[in-house]
Amino acid sequence: MKWFSEDDLDFVALYFGEPDSTGHKYGPESQQRKDMVSQVDRTVGYLRQRILDYGMKSTLNLIITSDHGMETVIKDNEIYLRNVKNFSFSDIQFEMLDYGPQGLLVPKPGKLDQVYEALKTAHSKLHVYKKEEFPKRFHYANHTRVTPLVLYDPTLSPSSRRLKLQFNKGEHGFDNEDMNMKTIFRAVGPAFERGLVVEPFESVNVYALLCKLLEIVPEPHDGSLNATQAMLAKSAGLSLENIQYYNNQLVNELIQPEWVNSNKQGNVVGFQLHI
Numbered sequence: 163m164k165w166f167s168e169d170d171l172d173f174v175a176l177y178f179g180e181p182d183s184t185g186h187k188y189g190p191e192s193q194q195r196k197d198m199v200s201q202v203d204r205t206v207g208y209l210r211q212r213i214l215d216y217g218m219k220s221t222l223n224l225i226i227t228s229d230h231g232m233e234t235v236i237k238d239n240e241i242y243l244r245n246v247k248n249f250s251f252s253d254i255q256f257e258m259l260d261y262g263p264q265g266l267l268v269p270k271p272g273k274l275d276q277v278y279e280a281l282k283t284a285h286s287k288l289h290v291y292k293k294e295e296f297p298k299r300f301h302y303a304n305h306t307r308v309t310p311l312v313l314y315d316p317t318l319s320p321s322s323r324r325l326k327l328q329f330n331k332g333e334h335g336f337d338n339e340d341m342n343m344k345t346i347f348r349a350v351g352p353a354f355e356r357g358l359v360v361e362p363f364e365s366v367n368v369y370a371l372l373c374k375l376l377e378i379v380p381e382p383h384d385g386s387l388n389a390t391q392a393m394l395a396k397s398a399g400l401s402l403e404n405i406q407y408y409n410n411q412l413v414n415e416l417i418q419p420e421w422v423n424s425n426k427q428g429n430v431v432g433f434q435l436h437i
């Protein structure tokens with residue numbers, strides 16, 4: 163709080179590495195993950211209490227969000243590329259496998275089609291794309307950081323293993339239209355309209371919202387303020403409160419009882435957020 167009360171900072175970002183770590187290790191359905199959500203929830207409650215203690219409720223905007231959900235990893239029927247007929251790692255210049263649902267491959271010069279043909283029928287669960295053929299809505303097809311071949315297993319098993327390197331029970335990086343990949347967004351403070359439910363929006367739009375709140379000109383980006391403008395308070399400077407949550411199975415754990423109980427006008431609202 164002294165960053166605001168003494169140092170007069172305009173913007174502070176706090177990152178909580180949980181419940182991501184516990185979700186990876188034990189899986190999203192585990193008791194350990196649920197306990198960790200409670201712990202993070204208490205920490206957020208502490209933060210809100212300190213905002214009250216410092217008399218900053220009417221001047222400080224607080225946004226709570228994350229960048230992904232979590233899905234249970236299915237370990238059955240894992241795919242090992244070394245067992246694929248007509249495929250050899252000697253034809254590969256660069257690989258990024260064993261991490262999450264995607265696999266990235268750069269075949270050696272002249273080997274692209276050969277590797278592609280070998281892999282595309284290798285396994286019914288494994289989808290193999292030339293980069294430019296990857297479904298456009300993922301924004302991989304034209305991206306400079308995406309390799310010429312992309313492997314994707316949408317059945318929630320980490321795809322295309324080379325080695326048994328990854329033992330996670332929870333993962334993210336799956337299709338952002340999957341419900342379990344969606345995340346939360348809540349905002350409270352004088353800038354936000356009270357008691358509002360908004361439509362789902364993509365996290366890429368949060369940057370424009372932050373720029374608006376900080377009154378700075380955004381750098382070029384793929385989002386828009388249109389997605390979040392409705393949540394901004396019409397009359398600035400009032401002490402308004404707005405709590406928004408994503409209505410999935412986590413919601414009951416993420417809603418802190420004190421928030422609900424202290425909110426006498428029942429300004430707890432829900433929405434869904436695409437990532």
Ligand SMILES: [Zn+2]
Binds near residue numbers: 182183186334
């Ligand atoms: Zn993670």
